[in-house]
Amino acid sequence: MAADLRTRLGHVELPNPILTASGCAAAGRELAQFFDISRIGAIVTKSVMLAPRSGRPTPRMAETPSGMLNSIGLQGPGIDAFLQRDLPWLLSRGARAVVSIAGGTVAEYAELATRLSDAAGVTAIEVNISCPNVEHRGQVFACDPAAAAEVLEAVRSRARYDIPVFAKLSPDVTDIVAVAKACVSAGADGLSLINTLLGMVIDTDTMRPVLAGETGGLSGPAIRPVAVRCIWQVRAALPGVPIIGMGGVRTGRDAFEMILAGASMVSVGTVIFHDPSACVRILRELDEELSQRGIERLADVVGLAHEPRTAPRRGLAGTAAARRMP
Ligand code: DHB
Numbered sequence: 001m002a003a004d005l006r007t008r009l010g011h012v013e014l015p016n017p018i019l020t021a022s023g024c025a026a027a028g029r030e031l032a033q034f035f036d037i038s039r040i041g042a043i044v045t046k047s048v049m050l051a052p053r054s055g056r057p058t059p060r061m062a063e064t065p066s067g068m069l070n071s072i073g074l075q076g077p078g079i080d081a082f083l084q085r086d087l088p089w090l091l092s093r094g095a096r097a098v099v100s101i102a103g104g105t106v107a108e109y110a111e112l113a114t115r116l117s118d119a120a121g122v123t124a125i126e127v128n129i130s131c132p133n134v135e136h137r138g139q140v141f142a143c144d145p146a147a148a149a150e151v152l153e154a155v156r157s158r159a160r161y162d163i164p165v166f167a168k169l170s171p172d173v174t175d176i177v178a179v180a181k182a183c184v185s186a187g188a189d190g191l192s193l194i195n196t197l198l199g200m201v202i203d204t205d206t207m208r209p210v211l212a213g214e215t216g217g218l219s220g221p222a223i224r225p226v227a228v229r230c231i232w233q234v235r236a237a238l239p240g241v242p243i244i245g246m247g248g249v250r251t252g253r254d255a256f257e258m259i260l261a262g263a264s265m266v267s268v269g270t271v272i273f274h275d276p277s278a279c280v281r282i283l284r285e286l287d288e289e290l291s292q293r294g295i296e297r298l299a300d301v302v303g304l305a306h307e308p309r310t311a312p313r314r315g316l317a318g319t320a321a322a323r324r325m326p
Contacts, residue, residue, distance in 0.1 A: 003290040004297045005283075007041070007264045009124050010164025010189040010242060014041040014096065014265065017298060018255065018283045021246045021269025022047055022100040022126060022168070023072070027086035028093070034276040038094035040283060044267055045086070047102035047128040050111060052078035056133065057212040062201045067222035067248070068270050069199050071133045071213030074102055079115050087119060096123040100168070101155075102131055104139060110154040117160035125163055126244075127155050127188075130170035130195035132217040142170040142195070145182035156187030166244060168192035171226050177237045190242035192267070193230045197223055220270040224248030228261045235262025235303050250278070252285020259298065260305040 005016035019042045025031050028043040037043055055075030062069040077086070082099075090097045099122050103109040109127065116122045129151050130142035141147040148167065156165050167183035169176055171194040180191055196217025201210045209215075227247025235243060245263030248270065249255050255266040266286075271278045295301055 003287050003295060004299075005287065005290075007298055007302075008242060009042070009098070009244075009265060010166075011162075012123055012164055016041050016283055017259070017263075017265040018279050018286065019044050019098065019244065019265055019267045020272065020279060021267035022128065023070075024269040024272045027082070028090055028095055029086075031272070031276060031279075032093060035280045036093075037090075038096075040279045041265060042096035042098045042123055043090060044098040044126055045082070045090075045100050046076055047074055047100040047131065048076055048079055048082045048112065049074055049102050050079050050108050052076065052081065059210060059212055060216075062210040062216070064199065064201060064218065064220075065222060067199075067218050067220035068273070069201055069211065069216040069218050070196075071211045071216035073133050073213060074131060079112055083115065083119050087121060091121045097121060098124045098126055098166075100126040100128050102128040103151075104134075106150050106154045109151050110158045113155040113158035113165075117158065117163060122163055124166060125155065125159055126166045126168050126192050127151060128168045128195070130168050130172075132170070132172070132196055132198040132215070133213055140170060140172075142168070142179055143173055145178050148179050149182040149186035152183045152186040152188045156189075164189040166190040166192050166242075168195050169230070170195050170197075171223075171230050171247075172198050176230050177233050180234045180238060180241075184238060184241055188241075190244065191234060191238075192244040192246065193234060193263070194223070194227045194247050197226065219248065221248040221250060221254075224254060224257075228257060231258055231261040231263050232305070236306060239303065239306075249282065252282050252287070252289045255282055255286045256289045256301075259302055262303040262306065264299070264302045 056073030245258035246267035
């Protein structure tokens with residue numbers, strides 16, 4: 001690798017900023033046949049809940065223009081099986097594990113944080129307060145700053161002090177900055193931006209919704225500009241707070257765009273379904289994007305797009321990033 005891609009997940013250092021996106025690679029096992037999963041920054045697991053769940057009925061997925069709609073319903077093995085089987089497996093492969101958690105109540109999130117803190121080897125917790133596929137919108141904690149803060153306060157107070165806690169937010173709100181500020185005030189160490197958008201597809205032959213769950217989460221390139229906008233707005237309001245960016249990243253250049261908006265890590269999701277080694281390809285491409293521009297350190301360009309346009313549009317000359325360079 002030519003560029004220094006090290007980045008910080010809260011106070012934890014990662015060798016590079018490319019992570020899987022929650023829900024797109026279960027607990028990493030399926031990806032290990034395609035590449036060495038210890039090479040990427042971390043595996044972000046499918047959201048783990050307290051109890052095992054079989055999820056929603058099928059069909060659970062629909063294709064959309066430049067996107068995918070899904071309604072899985074938080075299927076998963078539950079925290080006991082995760083701790084007994086999946087986490088030790090990830091650690092045995094040398095992978096870093098960012099564990100996504102989801103719950104129906106504040107108490108459930110708190111309990112999950114306690115259980116993960118009792119286990120060794122959790123790199124960070126991503127708190128999924130924005131799953132679109134729940135019984136009612138009142139359960140989407142990320143749609144209300146006070147509810148979001150309550151969850152983050154509970155998780156932060158139960159999670160071991162050395163485990164960074166990230167809040168995963170929904171773009172389906174009027175003011176994402178208000179939710180971000182509430183989470184950070186409640187103790188979140190960082191933010192994951194963004195979860196899927198709530199969408200729907202109707203089959204014009206059957207004249208009924210395609211998904212058994214009717215509505216679902218929209219992901220893929222169709223949502224990338226929404227993600228870039230959310231990262232940009234939150235970075236402008238909270239410049240010191242680390243952001244994991246995600247939403248439709250397919251290439252190293254897409255990842256670079258999110259980094260310029262303010263993300264210091266980038267999760268790769270939907271593209272994995274047709275290119276299972278996408279994470280390592282995107283990592284290589286990101287390195288090339290930086291090297292081609294003479295950028296030696298990833299950390300120098302996080303949020304660079306916020307700096308005034310005094311310099312030539314390509315390259316770093318004249319920017320604060322260039323002044324920080326030796
Ligand atoms: C599911 C959860 C999510 O957070 C999401 O964005 C999409 C789908 C689910 O399990 O249904």
